[in-house]
Amino acid sequence: MMKSNHMVALALSTWSFISGVAYGADVAAGDMTDGQKAALHKTIETCGTCHGVNGRSVSPTFPNLAAQQASYIELQLKAFKDQTRADPDAQAYMWGMASPLSDATISALAGYFAAQPAAPGRGGSSALIAQGKHLFEEGVPARQIPPCASCHGAHAAGMATFPRLAGQHAPYLLKQMLVIQSALRTAPVMHGVIKDLTRDQMQALVAYLESI
């Protein structure tokens, strides 16, 4: 089992990053009070209950946040807070969790989790992974489905507001594809991209993404 909640000390060790960089625009590092530091520390612990304090979650219900794009985390936390991201798990878990977060705290959390080492890939069916790799890199030209790599990067590490997908839990990715396809989750670019993607193709893709 991953020692997710063992990593509070790691959270503290990353403190200089949080306070000095991610928090920077709102509160300069030297200006943070002990109370602000303690509050942010508690917030990271709270996030870590599900996502792991090091951003690597145990249950695939909750996505890994380690090495996720900071801009993407910020965007999603704000979408949870203003309730514009409204898929079932967003409503069940994240609307409440994100509601009290200030913009400064959102920035700090995004910076913190983006700085954590990525979760390692986990192997699966080699045939499925190969099929998923082909889909990720080539898309399905005959159905006007572009390569995922064109936005998410050749190694699925993400780019700015396009999320990192590499090493993510396959069941989580599959669920997101389904809720985006059914418009339960709003994602304007993705709606057009995956509208014709079949469930089998999705399963191949997520098997590949979880493996890298």
Place this chain on the structure above:
Amino acid sequence: MTPTPCTWSCRTLLQWLGFALCAGITSPSWAVPSFARQTGMACAACHTVFPELTPFGREFKLNGYVLDNIKQVTGIDTSARQTLALNSLPPISLMAQISYTHTSTALPDSGLTGALAKDGDLAFPQQVSFFYAGKIADGLGAFVQLTYDGIGDHFGFDNTDIRYAHHWSFGGANDNGHDMIVGITLNNNPTVQDVWNTTPAWGFPYAASSSAPGSSTSAKVDNGAGGFGQSVGGLGVYVWLDDHFYAEISDYTSAIPGGAHPLDSTQANVVQGSAPYWRLAYERRWDRNSLSVGAFGLDANVHPGNGTALAGVTDKFRDTALDVQYQFIGEDHLATFLGTYISEHQTLNASALDGFAANTHNSLKTLKLAGEYYYQRRIGGTVGYFSTRGSADALLYAPATVTGSANNSPDTTGYVLEVNYLPWLNTKLQAQYIGYQKFNGQSTNYDGSGRNAGNNNTMYLLVWLNF
């Protein structure tokens, strides 16, 4: 027909009703929308299906019920120490249970010898509870339940757990570091502070009839007629280490509501001094699974009371229990297995001396098994098995209509079949059937008055609302 004076067996029946009432009070365990209001999270975050806790629900409780996402009323002193952190809206909620109970064969009339009670009992309500459940201050939270009992027609203090918790980390900034929660709990029911659904206060069945016959005894740490629930108060300290190891030691003494205070000979089952409770558990989580194994126990010296002085020799009860819980929480499919075994050694020097027990040494062993399945947290069911076996005792388990034992045995075994439908996460419609293979020692004519175990088979329909 002319009412007859209350006979001995009639009094016994009334005693049984008292037992059943006690069981009804001590057995329920709830999930409360107060927590959802405080956290802004849906029930599914903390519960598979209420009241069973998910791993996140266990963390929430171990952390003192204090996770909050609503505006706070705060205060600080001149050294910037926080002096107040109060929810701007109180985390209160209401629970209502309306039930219908039908036993295979009607029970004897409580006032007329030879007559039968109405066959089928609507309890409207069976129970209504008010809760304050949530944060009191930073690190300090409470689960407080006040209950109106529709069968007993009275209002009283129910399950309560007030706790303070603090989160620590140590051991360096790497994977060898450790994470620890240390907490203090003040509660009125041994195991109400526990976070697994294998301990009695929160164990299956989560709801049952208050008017159907049930086992006439239970271990002190259990939630049946012989248990300590809501008649003791205790203070404990617990440690939760690395999301794996749980250890707790608590100490209880009698805190019996109502009756004579200070406690005297008119009360019953009064703890002499204090009764230590202990708990050890290990949990492992992987993927969508969690598995816990544990042990717990209670040692109590008890004055029988009931007209005898609270002095001299006592009865001694030593409870030791083992439990195991497995959970799978998928997107659509949820499954749980619960297993609990409780062994109680009784040294009944006081009861034997006072004429309440025939033996000075008895034992009582209880086994409970349950397997649950739910589809999308909407529809599901449970298959359960229960068994109570103990020493025969001519005075503790004397023959009596319905409640007694012709062969002086407490042995009761049976099964529970349950189907639940939840149109909403906070609303449960339940159909439960309890079948008895053996009741108080035998399957046929167990009470010496011609009643069979199967006559007590019970169909129980429940509407359970939390809001």
